[in-house]
Amino acid sequence: MSDAVVDSPAPAEQMYGCDVTYSRGEKVIHVSRANYIATLKKAIDDSFTMCTDLTAVDFLTYASTNRQLPSSVVGERFEMVLNLISLERRERLRLRIQIPEGEASLPTAFDLYPGTEAMEREVFDMFGIEFDGHPDPSRILMPEDWDGHPLRKDFSVGRIPVQFKGAPS
Amino acid sequence: MTSNLIAATPAATGEGPQEMRSRSELTAKEVLREVGSVLRMSEKAAAELTSSPVENDEEQTMIINMGPQHPSTHGVLRLMLELQGEKVLRCKPIIGYLHTGMEKQGEELTYMQGGTNVTRMDYASPLNNELVFSLAVEKLLGIDGDIPERATWMRMLLSELNRMSSHLLFMATNGMDMGAVSMMIYGWREREEVLRFFQKVTGLRMNHNFIRPGGLAADLPAGWRDDVLAILEGLPSRLAEYDVLMTNQPIWRERLQGVGVITAEEAVALGTSGPILRSTGVAWDLRRDLPYLKYDEVDFDVIVGSYGDAFDRYAIRLNEIRESMKIVYQILEKMPSGDYRIQDKKVTPPPRARIDESMEALIHHFKIFTEGFKVPEGEVYVGIESPRGEIGCYIVSDGSSKPYRLHMRAPSFVNIQALPHMMRDGLIADAVAVISSVDPVLGEVDR
Numbered sequence: 001m002s003d004a005v006v007d008s009p010a011p012a013e014q015m016y017g018c019d020v021t022y023s024r025g026e027k028v029i030h031v032s033r034a035n036y037i038a039t040l041k042k043a044i045d046d047s048f049t050m051c052t053d054l055t056a057v058d059f060l061t062y063a064s065t066n067r068q069l070p071s072s073v074v075g076e077r078f079e080m081v082l083n084l085i086s087l088e089r090r091e092r093l094r095l096r097i098q099i100p101e102g103e104a105s106l107p108t109a110f111d112l113y114p115g116t117e118a119m120e121r122e123v124f125d126m127f128g129i130e131f132d133g134h135p136d137p138s139r140i141l142m143p144e145d146w147d148g149h150p151l152r153k154d155f156s157v158g159r160i161p162v163q164f165k166g167a168p169s
Numbered sequence: 170m171t172s173n174l175i176a177a178t179p180a181a182t183g184e185g186p187q188e189m190r191s192r193s194e195l196t197a198k199e200v201l202r203e204v205g206s207v208l209r210m211s212e213k214a215a216a217e218l219t220s221s222p223v224e225n226d227e228e229q230t231m232i233i234n235m236g237p238q239h240p241s242t243h244g245v246l247r248l249m250l251e252l253q254g255e256k257v258l259r260c261k262p263i264i265g266y267l268h269t270g271m272e273k274q275g276e277e278l279t280y281m282q283g284g285t286n287v288t289r290m291d292y293a294s295p296l297n298n299e300l301v302f303s304l305a306v307e308k309l310l311g312i313d314g315d316i317p318e319r320a321t322w323m324r325m326l327l328s329e330l331n332r333m334s335s336h337l338l339f340m341a342t343n344g345m346d347m348g349a350v351s352m353m354i355y356g357w358r359e360r361e362e363v364l365r366f367f368q369k370v371t372g373l374r375m376n377h378n379f380i381r382p383g384g385l386a387a388d389l390p391a392g393w394r395d396d397v398l399a400i401l402e403g404l405p406s407r408l409a410e411y412d413v414l415m416t417n418q419p420i421w422r423e424r425l426q427g428v429g430v431i432t433a434e435e436a437v438a439l440g441t442s443g444p445i446l447r448s449t450g451v452a453w454d455l456r457r458d459l460p461y462l463k464y465d466e467v468d469f470d471v472i473v474g475s476y477g478d479a480f481d482r483y484a485i486r487l488n489e490i491r492e493s494m495k496i497v498y499q500i501l502e503k504m505p506s507g508d509y510r511i512q513d514k515k516v517t518p519p520p521r522a523r524i525d526e527s528m529e530a531l532i533h534h535f536k537i538f539t540e541g542f543k544v545p546e547g548e549v550y551v552g553i554e555s556p557r558g559e560i561g562c563y564i565v566s567d568g569s570s571k572p573y574r575l576h577m578r579a580p581s582f583v584n585i586q587a588l589p590h591m592m593r594d595g596l597i598a599d600a601v602a603v604i605s606s607v608d609p610v611l612g613e614v615d616r
Contacts (some may be wrong), residue, residue, distance in 0.1 A: 024308050050437050052552065053561055053578040062567050066546055081563065083550055083578070087437065087451065090458045094550060115440025118586050125271075126438050138187045141265040141615060150273055151574075157273060 016042040019070035028094045030073045033106060036097055040112050048084040048093055051113035054120060056080050056099075056127045060153040075103040078129055082109075105130040126151035138143075189249040190259035195413055230258060237266045241346045241601045244611030248588070248600070255596050260589040264582075267615035277574030279541030280306050283572065284378040287562070291613040292375055293338055296331040296367075297555040298577070298613075299380040300324055304461065305551040305562040306382040309544050312511060319507040320384040325462050326397070326500045327370070327380065328553075329493045333404075334363035335556035336486045336493075338410060339608045345484060346605040347424050359407055366396050383517045384510025394501060401494050408490060416484065420590060425480035428601035429591035432477060439590070440583045443558025444489070445607060448474035448481035455554040467499045479599075479606035486608075489556075515542050532607060541570035550578075555607060557581055579613035 013020040016039045018029040031039045057079045059067065067075050078099040085092055099106060108131040109116045120131045121140035128149035131137065138144060148155050236247040245266035251259040275286050287302045288295040307313040341356020364374040369390055371377035379386045415421045431441075433449035446453055454471040456464040472488045474481025510517050518537045519530035546568045552561035561578030584607050591603045 023547055024311075027549060051440055052442070052559055052583075053550070053563065053576075054576075054609060055563060055576045057548075057565050057574045062573060068547065073235075079548075081548075081576075083552075083561065083563075087458075088452055092459070092550075092552075112437050113440065115583060118582060122582075139265075140291045141268040142189070143265070150270060157277060 010086075016046075019072055021068055021070055023068055023094075026092065026094060028046060028068075028096055030070055031095050031097050032073075033099065037107050037109070037112070038148070039095070043084055043093065043095075045110060047086040047088040048091075050085045050087060051082060051109065051116050051119075052085050053083040054109070054116050054123065055163055056123045056129055056151075058127060058151065058153045073098060078104055078127060080106060080123070080129065099129060104128060105132055107132045108134040110134060125149065128152065182546045187243075187263055187265075189232060189251065189263075191251075192492070208327065214220050223438045235600065237263075240356075241604060242436055243342065243604065243609055246585070246604065246609060246611055246614070248604070250592075250597065250600065252597060255488070255598070257592045257595050257597055257600060260592045260600075262585050262588050264585070264611070264614050265389050267611045270616070271616045272575055272577065275572055277571065279570045280382055280544055280572065281537060281541045281570075283575065284381055285376070287575075287577060288376045288378055289612065290579060290616055291555060291557065291560065291581070291610045293610050294331050294335045294556050295376050296327045296380060297553065297560055299378065301551055301555075301560050301562045301577075302329055303380050305549050305554065305564050306544065308551060309547055309564060309566050310516065310542075311518065311545070312513060315511055316384060317508040317511060318505045320499055320509050320511070321462050322504050323385055323389060323401060323509060324380055325464070326497060326504070327367075328462075329496050329500070330366065330400070332556045332582070333400075333490050333497075334360045334367075336490045337363070339486050339537070339556075342608075343605045347421065348602050349415060349421065352411070355407070355410070355414075359404065362400055362403065363424050366393075369393070369396060381510075384508070384515065388509045397497060397501060401497060403420070404490070404494060409489065411487060416487065423532045424481060425483060425602060425606070426478055427476070428479045428595065428599045429606055430476065430478045431587055431591050432561045435590055436477070436587065439587050441558065441587050442580055443554070443556070443584070444482045444485045445558065445584055445587060447472060447485055449477035455552060455559060459552070461551075463503075466503070469493075469496050478604050482606040482608075486556075488558065543568060543570050552578065555580055557610065557613075558584060560613075577616060578615070579616060581607075581609040581611070581614045582616075585609050585614060 010071065015029050018031050018039060019029050022032065057076065059077055059079060069075050076098040080097040080099060082095040083092060084162065097106065106129060108120060110120065117135065118140060120134055121136065123129050123139065124131060124137060125139040125142050126149055141147060230251050230253045232249055232250055232251050234247060237245040247263040248267065249261045249263060271286055271290060275283060278286055282304055285297050287298045290298050302418025304313065307316065337356050337360040341353045341360065344356060367377060368374050370393065431449060433451050436446045436449045437451065450473050452471045452473045457471055469492045471482050472485045472492060474485055499507040513534055519539050523530040524534055543567045546566055548565040550561055550563045552559045558580030559578065560580055563576040563578065564572045565574040567573040588603065588607060592600055595603065
């Protein structure tokens with residue numbers, strides 16, 4: 001609510017060769033698609049052995065350019081978000097990966113973090129982002145014959161029209 | 170008997186069927202990956218797994234469905250099991266039968282209404298869901314440092330009581346699944362006493378929407394301390410009964426010990442959390458390791474197991490009830506007086522009495538409940554320790570009064586990935602024990 005809330009644009013801090021920003025005090029690194037697997041490998045060697053969460057965001061209707069991206073990163077339609085935990089150092093680390101709409105795919109993290117199996121399937125199911133080399137690239141929550149990807153912003157929520165009493169038809 | 174009783178259905182969308190494929194359709198490498206790279210199975214061993222033994226009748230395998238309608242699958246969990254006789258060779262959980270699009274719905278509801286949505290995900294620990302959502306929204310608003318002391322301690326009280334009620338429910342269902350049917354009645358009975366307290370405080374037994382961004386919906390009612398003390402004083406003798414009925418009983422031990430074993434390395438790699446991770450000996454509890462609220466000011470032990478089996482997970486939950494009671498006693502001592510919500514006009518509706526005398530208060534009240542409050546742009550992830558493990562809330566705000574993206578990291582969703590590893594080479598009779606020991610809540614698995 002005050003000025004303190006606004007996150008400062010990141011200084012030239014780097015981690016694993018990626019730009020670092022802070023979002024409400026949480027450390028975020030911005031990884032390019034090409035360096036995705038290499039960065040995850042560095043993170044594992046640096047004791048981030050657990051991937052707690054993997055999800056995505058569809059920025060189709062986000063009007064503002066203020067997405068807290070460092071100047072070197074171009075915002076794309078999709079963004080993958082990974083949360084890693086270092087049990088040793090008791091630290092969290094968040095990865096944000098920009099994924100263009102035209103080629104919505106990423107190599108799978110399954111071989112490094114087997115726990116991402118279900119989460120990647122969920123992201124595929126909900127956003128249509130494909131994971132190359134995933135052992136089981138099928139839908140997980142929606143029926144397998146479902147059309148479309150529900151959490152995309154251009155997938156509308158179903159509505160039942162409400163008829164008010166006495167309203168002109 | 171053919172080796173694939175259920176033929177794999179071709180995918181209508183070309184995206185691959187959800188069901189487990191029969192062994193004859195898989196290559197050695199696929200089986201290796203399906204079993205998971207954590208198991209470090211050699212390619213040769215995987216190749217032996219694929220060579221489908223059809224010539225010998227006794228070595229034939231078949232794939233059967235367990236669930237989604239099955240009393241011990243805790244709702245609508247469906248497992249496809251490949252069996253050889255009574256032995257489970259492979260297992261695949263198939264979920265989504267309870268998917269109601271709650272994350273999509275969360276984008277349509279204001280931050281004020283969001284609590285009613287998230288509280289229905291893990292319906293066995295609704296207050297922890299509300300808590301993590303509120304903490305995330307407060308962090309986005311930048312008011313997380315200004316929450317009154319009493320509100321923080323009240324949240325801890327409710328969170329711990331909810332942990333107790335959730336674990337008591339586990340005691341009941343675990344007993345029922347193992348055939349100790351009387352345990353089902355006892356567990357529900359004790360849980361009901363905690364829920365009765367929740368009803369007195371929040372007005373509802375479940376799905377409270379009581380912990381809200383900015384604080385809580387109301388103060389604790391008169392006589393709450395006596396009610397909590399009554400629960401705390403009544404429970405130890407009941408828990409001692411559980412020890413007689415289950416913990417020390419040879420049948421119970423034989424049913425659970427050595428069943429559904431998972432190693433620490435597998436548990437970490439699979440991202441499991443909560444009692445499953447702790448049963449392998451990894452002392453990881455977010456209340457202690459990444460403290461939130463005032464957990465760094467209370468004294469409690471993190472219970473860990475050593476074998477990673479179903480018995481360890483049972484014993485951890487039983488003892489976590491005792492640890493939660495220890496915490497609740499300390500909360501009773503330390504509960505400060507003060508406000509139960511932040512007095513920030515942008516977030517908190519004005520008190521009822523002010524509405525009668527102030528036009529401005531009425532406008533505020535109206536605006537908060539119709540438009541909601543605006544949250545500055547940004548993204549935030551908060552994770553707390555729910556009874557089932559780390560429940561996380563990731564919110565992206567575009568500066569409006571509704572989340573641009575609301576994602577809940579559900580512990581059960583991740584934890585059920587451990588099922589195939591726990592069940593491998595076990596007996597089908599133990600499958601029920603394994604599902605039960607993971608304690609999944611399908612409401613949050615499918616969301």
